[in-house]
Amino acid sequence: MSFPKNFLWGGAVAANQVEGAWNIGGKGLSVADVAAYKPNVDVKDYKASTAVSLENIKKAMADEDTVYYPKRRGIDFYHHYKEDLALFAEMGFKAFRLSIAWTRLFPTGEEELPNEEGLAFYEAVFREMQRLHIEPIVTLSHYEMPLALALKYNGWTDRRVIDLFERFCRVCFERFGKYVKYWLNFNEIDSIIRHSFITAGIIPEYCGERGELACCYQAAHNQFVAGARVTKLMRELVDGAKMGLMLTKLTTYPRTCAPEDVAATQKKNLENLFYADVQVFGEYPALILQDLKRRGLAPCMEPGDLDLIRKYTVDFVSFSYYMTMTESVDPNAERTPGNTVLGVKNPYLPSSEWGWQVDPTGLRISLIELYDRYRKPLFIVENGLGMRDTVEEDGSIHDAYRIDYFRSHFRAMKEAVEEGVELMGYTSWAPIDLVSAGTNQMSKRYGFIYVDQDDLGNGSLARTRKDSFYWYKKVIESNGEDLT
Ligand code: BGP
Numbered sequence: 001m002s003f004p005k006n007f008l009w010g011g012a013v014a015a016n017q018v019e020g021a022w023n024i025g026g027k028g029l030s031v032a033d034v035a036a037y038k039p040n041v042d043v044k045d046y047k048a049s050t051a052v053s054l055e056n057i058k059k060a061m062a063d064e065d066t067v068y069y070p071k072r073r074g075i076d077f078y079h080h081y082k083e084d085l086a087l088f089a090e091m092g093f094k095a096f097r098l099s100i101a102w103t104r105l106f107p108t109g110e111e112e113l114p115n116e117e118g119l120a121f122y123e124a125v126f127r128e129m130q131r132l133h134i135e136p137i138v139t140l141s142h143y144e145m146p147l148a149l150a151l152k153y154n155g156w157t158d159r160r161v162i163d164l165f166e167r168f169c170r171v172c173f174e175r176f177g178k179y180v181k182y183w184l185n186f187n188e189i190d191s192i193i194r195h196s197f198i199t200a201g202i203i204p205e206y207c208g209e210r211g212e213l214a215c216c217y218q219a220a221h222n223q224f225v226a227g228a229r230v231t232k233l234m235r236e237l238v239d240g241a242k243m244g245l246m247l248t249k250l251t252t253y254p255r256t257c258a259p260e261d262v263a264a265t266q267k268k269n270l271e272n273l274f275y276a277d278v279q280v281f282g283e284y285p286a287l288i289l290q291d292l293k294r295r296g297l298a299p300c301m302e303p304g305d306l307d308l309i310r311k312y313t314v315d316f317v318s319f320s321y322y323m324t325m326t327e328s329v330d331p332n333a334e335r336t337p338g339n340t341v342l343g344v345k346n347p348y349l350p351s352s353e354w355g356w357q358v359d360p361t362g363l364r365i366s367l368i369e370l371y372d373r374y375r376k377p378l379f380i381v382e383n384g385l386g387m388r389d390t391v392e393e394d395g396s397i398h399d400a401y402r403i404d405y406f407r408s409h410f411r412a413m414k415e416a417v418e419e420g421v422e423l424m425g426y427t428s429w430a431p432i433d434l435v436s437a438g439t440n441q442m443s444k445r446y447g448f449i450y451v452d453q454d455d456l457g458n459g460s461l462a463r464t465r466k467d468s469f470y471w472y473k474k475v476i477e478s479n480g481e482d483l484t
Contacts, residue, residue, distance in 0.1 A: 003417060003480040008135060008425025011088060011448075012097035012381050014142035014187065016071050017434040019101065021078035025117040028107025029147040031155075031201050032071040034060035037440035037455060044337045044355045049439045052197040054205045057147070067456050070435045070442065075451045076461055081125050087449055087463060088431060089132040092476035096134050097381050097427040098125070099142035099187070100176075102168050109146035109164045114171045126179035136180045137381065137427060139246065140169055140230065142187035143437060145201045155201020156192075156219035159302070162226045169230040170237070177238035184318055184381065185227040188248040190275040192216045192223075194340045198437070214297045221299035224278050228312035235312075242315040244379060245279040247272070248339060249319040249366045255328035255344050265327040273373070276317060280374045282310035316424060317374050320382030324349070324362035340438055354386055354444060360408035367416035367423065377422045382429035383409055386436065386444040389466065397450050397466040406472065407483050414480060428472070432463070448472050 016032035034057050041048045066072045077084055088096055102109060104118030129136050145155060153161055172180075188199070193216045196202035200219040207215045231243045252268045254261040274288045283306070292298040325336070325343020336345040337355040349357040363383070370378055385405040389397050406428070417423050433447040442455050448469040453459035474482050 002414065003423075005479070006094075007423070007479060008095035008137070008379075008427070009476040009480070010093040010095035010097065010134070010137075010425065010427045011429075011431025012137070012427035013077070013099075013430050013432070013434055014139065014144070014437070015099045015101035015104070016074070016142065016144040017430075017437060018074045018077035018432070020072065020074035020076040022066070022072035024078065025104065025121060026107060026115040027101065027118060028103040028109075029061065030101060030103040030144040031147055031150055031197060032144045033069060034147060035069065035071050035198070035440055036060065037068050037070050039455070043439045043441065043444075046195075046337060046340045046342075046438050050195040050198060050340070052203065054203055057151070057203070061147070070440045070455070070457065073435075073457055075432065075434055075453060078121065080461070080463070082128060083463060084432060084449075085125075085128050085132055085134065087465070087469075089134060091431070091448065091469060091473045093134050093431075094476070095137055095182075095425055095427055096129060096431075097137035097139065097184075099139035099144065100172055101144050102141070102165075103144065103146045105171055106146065106164070106168055108148035109161075109168070110148070114168075119171070119175055122176060126176055130179055135182065137182045137184065137379075137425075138172070138176070138180045139184040139187050140172060141165070141185065143198045147201075150197065150201030150203060153201075154203055154206040154215065155197070156222050157200070157202060157207075157215040159222055159225075162222055162229065165226050166229050166233065170233060173234055173237040173241075177241065181238070181241050182244065183234060183241060184244045184246045185230060185279075185314075186223050187246050188320060189220065189223055189227075189246065190248050190250075190272055191340060192220050217292060217297050218299040220275065221301060221305070224309055225305050227279060227314075228308040231312040231314065232308070244316040244318040244381075245276055245314045246381060247276045247317070247319040249321045249370070250338070250341060251321075251324045251362050251366045251369070252343065253324060253326045253346065255326040255330070255333055255346075258329075260329045261327060264329050268327050276319075276370075276374065278309060279314045280317060280376060282313045314376070316377040316379055317370055318379040318381040319366070319370065320429065321363050321366055321380060322383060322429075323356040324359040325357060352385060352387060354439075356386070358385070358405060360412040363409050364412040364416045367413065367421045368419065371416075371421040377424045379424045380413070380426045382427070384429040384446045386446050388443055389445050389450060391450065391464075395464060397464060399466045399468045402448075402466070402468045403471045406468070406475075410475065410480055410483055
């Protein structure tokens with residue numbers, strides 16, 4: 001048994017990290033447009049690089065700068081999308097995951113009618129993908145909610161945002177349903193508690209006595225309700241469409257077999273899985289709810305919320321997987337960063353320059369765990385290695401480390417499929433270099449395609465094929481059989 005014949009090989013990006021054109025075509029400001037690149041901050045300290053305050057937001061709003069607000073410029077996919085899609089097609093992509101920027105369709109999130117210029121952009125992108133036979137996988141919310149909603153409602157903490165999001169999704173389904181059959185609701189929904197502003201537009205100063213953490217769980221609940229409502233809507237409006245949840249799969253091992261470490265690890269993993277549990281099983285896990293109540297963090301729910309959540313569960317489970325970490329009760333245990341988390345270091349694993357621990361076997365473990373738990377088709381919608389690349393004098397880029405990373409992860413993926421895991425597809429993060437979500441750097445490169453741009457926006461934006469480009473092409477051509 002091997003990868004299924006119709007396996008969706010491809011790559012994934014998010015609008016806010018690639019599009020640029022932040023003030024073009026009627027687009028409004030999103031939370032990503034005020035994210036500052038801080039050259040002097042330790043990139044391993046994700047709390048410092050993602051920290052947000054009202055003062056900084058206001059400062060950013062008054063500033064037209066694109067040097068220190070790199071997500072405003074992205075890699076200018078807005079003007080390069082044809083060239084980029086052609087390169088993806090050359091690699092043989094079957095699928096491409098992208099997101100629709102809410103602020104391109106509804107600049108403040110509250111307009112009655114959508115911005116036609118924004119719609120025209122995505123229509124053109126989807127048409128081009130159709131022409132190239134690349135299946136779109138569309139994330140409805142990927143770290144880019146309208147800034148106006150963050151400021152007015154404290155983001156997703158306010159239920160009124162649910163209606164506004166539904167309005168945006170209705171337009172997406174009505175206008176793009178003819179192109180798009182695979183939808184994802186909220187990117188890494190569990191990340192609300194790690195970077196609440198980026199994920200859910202929560203501004204700490206607005207949380208008052210209730211506290212930021214309580215606001216986060218309220219926002220998560222509102223997103224669960226919104227997720228159910230848009231799944232219902234999608235089923236009414238788009239024939240044959242499927243909705244997926246999207247989880248950061250943060251597989252955690254106990255640092256030792258001391259029962260205390262195992263218990264602490266179990267807690268971490270249950271907290272991570274909770275966000276998927278709600279959307280697959282259609283109910284809050286009893287233990288989590290109990291725990292939230294005990295800590296005074298339980299969200300307010302309205303009559304009908306739980307019914308909706310129960311009725312409109314997702315069709316498939318998608319997730320990002322980059323690294324694993326361990327957990328220990330020992331306060332002196334050495335820590336290392338991962339994907340916006342700080343975990344205990346695993347002595348058996350190598351780390352990237354950014355501290356993320358590379359663990360292909362962890363991918364197999366995660367696939368088996370998720371499939372066994374949910375019995376839903378799985379989709380790996382993010383996986384990859386952020387590294388500095390060197391451009392040789394002749395312009396070539398030899399990224400053997402990236403090929404090694406992917407090869408080992410594809411082997412692990414293959415083993416899981418052979419064991420019976422139902423896997424729909426794989427979209428690497430990211431097929432082309434882009435602005436990092438966590439650090440706003442350009443030098444943390446993920447692509448098979450190099451983009452000539454540095455952290456401060458200098459460069460021609462020219463696209464160049466790296467060695468991994470040719471390697472991934474071969475992998476897709478052979479449907480994952482040729483990993484040499
Ligand atoms: C995920 C996000 C992506 C992304 C990726 C890599 O959490 O969904 O948007 O960028 O991680 O993270 P980073 O860009 O911080 O290296």
